[in-house]
Amino acid sequence: MLPLPAKPTAASPAQLNNFLSQKLRFWSLVAMVLLVYVHAYNLHPRYLAAWTLVDEPLAADTWLQYFLANGLLRFRIPILFAISGYLFAHYEARAPHKARVKQRLRTLLVPYVLWSTFGLGLTWGLEQYPATRQLVLGAALSPFGPQNPLVSQYSPGELLVRWLLLPVPFQLWFLRSLLVYNLAYPWLRKAVERAPRVYFSIAGLLWLADVGLPPLFEGTGLVFFALGVWLRRRELDVLTPPRWFRAGPLAVGWLLLLTGKTWLAFHPEQPSFLLMLVLHKAAEALGVVVMWFGADALVRVAMRQPWFVWLTSFSFMIYGVHVPLVNYATEAALRYWHGQQLLVYLLLPLGVVALAVVLGTALRRVVPGVYALLTGGRGV
Incomplete structure (x- = not known):
């Protein structure tokens, strides 16, 4: 199910248009998989922001990786905020x-704390052995800079x-903001x-x-979460493309923007x-518009596949598990396959x-209570 809202009750699907319900589940899973690809970026510098440059030579492989991780796949967070x-x-x-709100403490705050604890524990464990400590140092996930890179060296205040x-699983900022x-x-x-023009102008x-002012708000959430609220409160059709929507020209424009940014x-x-x-x-x-209105044929094909529908139950597990695991695994893989x-x-x-x-499959089958806590009741 969706990575962020709690799992709907049995009556929920009847309250949503059937295709809209399918579309929300589709994008919840796809966005999580794409999130892994964004966080698996392995060029230098590793930290990705809108203005991040690349310290490595321009080649087909480096160009493609930046184009995907810091370009084509960046529409997913706005879509998730709008869905939420x-x-x-x-x-x-x-x-x-x-x-x-009390329910959201169970579905958002409890998983946030548990996955943050897991990330800290995994990192501390890897730091106890010289070989794996190098993976932690190579991933450079510490917010306190290179002078204080290890969890095992944090002061009590820094640990808190x-x-x-x-959190070490830095993707959890989304749960906190939500x-x-x-x-x-x-x-x-x-x-x-009451004042949509004023609100959306400022946001x-x-x-x-x-x-943004973490942990209070981020600009992306202020715009797209509120956009989702506004669309629902106005009861606007979110399935039919607007008259001005032209998939081909808009997709070309999107790709040209991304190509220009990647070249820069x-x-x-x-x-x-x-x-x-x-x-x-x-x-x-532009990516949000193109993908939301232009990929309906793909949504229909995917949601007719039983295996894909089954996978949508594990969207939140993918979200919770992948960081910092993908970062440490990337460091290990590049040691053995240098240049690849x-x-x-x-x-x-x-x-x-x-x-x-x-x-997720094993936990849900063997210890469903633990699985429910880790996922906030999603996919149970």
Whole structure:
């Protein structure tokens, strides 16, 4: 099911258009798989932001990896925020807001804490042996910089910050932000209903400028979670493409934007920070439109396959398992297959996804209670 909202009850599918329900499940799984590919990026520097440049020579393999990880696949987080906002508004009548917030503590906060604990424990364990300690150092996931790279050397205060605010599984920021938006839902709903132009103008500028105040909010969530709320509250059709939508020209425009940004990332002279940011945000928004309205045929084909429908139950397991595992595994793989960066990038995420599905299947069968805690009740 969806990686973020709690698993719907038996009555839920009847409340959503059948194809919309299928579409939401499809994108929940696909977005998680694509997330693994973004986090499996293995060029230098490893940290990806809108303006990230590449320190390695331009070649077909390095170009393709950057084009995918910091370009084509970046639409997925906005889509997930919009889905989450739409569903939270859709099920508003089920219970008072306070009761829904209590439920979200179970479905968002509990998995957040558990997966953060797992990431800390895995990292600490790897640091105890010289060979695997090098994997931790190579992954460079510490938010405290190269001068303080090891979990086993953190002070109590740093350990607490790492556990609750800056988890080793850094993808958990999404759960943290979503919980904040769920808490603030009554105010967000009023803002988008009473003054949508003002709200989206301000939130849009924060998103465009890539401004946020973690752990309180991020610009992406402020725009797209609220967009999902607004679409549902206005009861607008989210399945029929608008009249102006033309899949072919928009897809070409999207790819051209991404090609330009990728070329700039390898440019010998420092490109404009603002230009990189604008290209990234424009491509991100265009990608959401192109993929949401332009991939319906793929959704229909995939959701007719029993194996694919079965896999959608493990979206959250893929989300929880993949970091920091994919980062440490990447360091190990590149040691043995030095010079095979593209091959490692293309194949390793598939192995991580398969491991998450196998682990999820075993946990759900053997200890369903533990599985339910780890996933917030999703896919049970």
